Amino acid sequence: MTDGTTPGSHIADPAGLGLAGFAMTTFLLSLANAGILHESGEVLGLAVFYGGIAQLLAGLWEFAKGNTFGATAFCSYGAFWLSFWYLLTHTPGGSIGGNAVAAYLFAWAIFTAYMTIAAMKTNSVVMLVFVALTLTFVALAIGAVAPGHTTWTKIGGWLGLLTALLAWYGSFATVANATHKRTVLPVGPRN
Numbered sequence: 001m002t003d004g005t006t007p008g009s010h011i012a013d014p015a016g017l018g019l020a021g022f023a024m025t026t027f028l029l030s031l032a033n034a035g036i037l038h039e040s041g042e043v044l045g046l047a048v049f050y051g052g053i054a055q056l057l058a059g060l061w062e063f064a065k066g067n068t069f070g071a072t073a074f075c076s077y078g079a080f081w082l083s084f085w086y087l088l089t090h091t092p093g094g095s096i097g098g099n100a101v102a103a104y105l106f107a108w109a110i111f112t113a114y115m116t117i118a119a120m121k122t123n124s125v126v127m128l129v130f131v132a133l134t135l136t137f138v139a140l141a142i143g144a145v146a147p148g149h150t151t152w153t154k155i156g157g158w159l160g161l162l163t164a165l166l167a168w169y170g171s172f173a174t175v176a177n178a179t180h181k182r183t184v185l186p187v188g189p190r191n
Helices: 015-033 043-065 068-089 098-119 124-145 151-180
Strands: none
Touching: 015 043, 015 068, 015 124, 015 151, 043 068, 068 098, 098 124, 124 151
């Protein structure tokens, strides 16, 4: 670029969008997992468009900005939500076996756990989102192994609600701080 700026610096921070898409979709599904909302069908549209596509786009913008962590996180969780939608809508009867669901959720717990280690170099809010999400996936995976016992799924739902609230705060802080061009909501820098 000839104006002295670095490549990608003209791109707004996509974390506000990515965290918001993740938060809202997680919130709605977690209401169902916690037993507060008795239908989870409402989450399917969000899973495709806001949790899935919007996060994929945020991840691609993170690639353009040179942020490997953000790109990997948003693209991966965008793909998670799209795969979740696919599993619910393209399997016989709208469900797959408990062991398959448990393996799926444990695999996401593993990915989230190592992303938590990387998140330690971002900020405190993002790190807390990843800690809470790892615990959410573990609880939900345990709940999927024993489908007759809903306690672990409900625990996963409540942990998911905490995860969503933390992600919403992260999104709010990203947008508010960028808009005001100063720290309005602290995120606790860790790097």
